[in-house]
Amino acid sequence: MAAARLTREPLELPACRALRLQALARADEGFLLSLAYSTQRGYARNHAFVGELRIGKVAVEMDIPELGFAVEIGEVTLTECETVNQFKGSKTAPPQFTRGYGLVFGQTERKAIAMALVDRALRWQELGEEFTGAPAQDAEFVLSHADNVQATGFLEHIKLPHYVDFQSELELVRKLRAEAEAGA
């Protein structure tokens, strides 16, 4: 299977881990922070040790389909975090640590750690854990609401005029109220 690409193909659910990580890397920091914090407080707890936390620069290549080759257009700073989380084991496999992964734009250790904790929580199925109903385990909920450009746009579209839909609802409420009063 070719590598999943979140920005070039529509997100299909359930999503593989590669897609989930792409979505988390683009996710709103505050949203990830709260979800990660909720796992620390017991909603799908997966206590983490920081195995790796580093900051570095990487080259950015842009693939240009019209030209048929990639061009290096600059470099960006990234922060990467790998966590070592509590262990799993079974009758057949001895106990072993599990891991979460975070890779984010810029020098933002807080977001990288948060992403690693959320990634770990989302891996419950693959690691044979139970779904406890915790928000951080719910991949569809997390992935559908993590993008703050989408969230901001949709929230702020409320500023656009809505008088046509409002008028239709106003007519309906008036009708229901008139009938309720006539019946009372």
Next chain:
Amino acid sequence: MTDAAYNFAYLDEQTKRMIRRAILKALAIPGYQVPFASREMPMPYGWGTGGVQLSAAVLLPEDRFKVIDQGADDTTNAVSIRKFFERTAGVATTTRTADATVIQTRHRIPETPLAEGQILVYQVPIPEPLRFLEPRETETRRMHALGDYGLMHVKLYEDIARHGHVATAYAYPVMVEGRYVMDPSPIPKFDNPKLSGCPAIQLFGAGREQRIHALPPYAEVVSLDFEDHPFEASKPDHPCALCGATESYLDEVITDDRGSRMFVCSDTDYCTSRRDAALEAAQ
């Protein structure tokens, strides 16, 4: 004049091809929501990014483009989108429904009947008619696949039991060609009958939700109802205060701080044309 820095209609050709493939699939399966790789556009999500991508994919240099928001050509969203394509595609624009070849709309169907050869592009916030009954996409896709619409019928029934009427006044769900339940976007239910048997191509684009659905010309579209509670397209029970129309959808405009109000056509082109015609006849 086209801004030379942009490819025609802003999007690159590969992206337009991808969107056209999704449009063809959507036309082949009326009412089915086709996932597409929605691009980030230079405008916020929720402000018509889906509609703009559809318009970009279907526009040709010889097209005449019209944009309305709430029925009006002079609302901020409509003005911005019209300017966007004037700049990036250099297409001619118009406010006349009959003169337009492509019409992008937010939440209204024009009053003037559409004709063959026209394309109506809807901006769609939430394309999934079952979303507020079942928030999970994985579930709703399964329900569509199985034609399992019991949940929707129960919702409509409960509305009638509780209120005496279906408590939905806009984005009223429809059945397309007897197969898929579809959200017609938040048009007032007054507009629902215009969806069916329409000679124009109707395309629905949801950018944030990455979905396209469509109605080919003359598709059969039925608003969901019950035999003993038939669907009723409603509007304010007044004539338009400006043009006197009795068959058009009306906005209620508050005119002072003592509760005075007037009802006027929400379709500005329709209202203006009628007033111009009346003026001409009077001369």
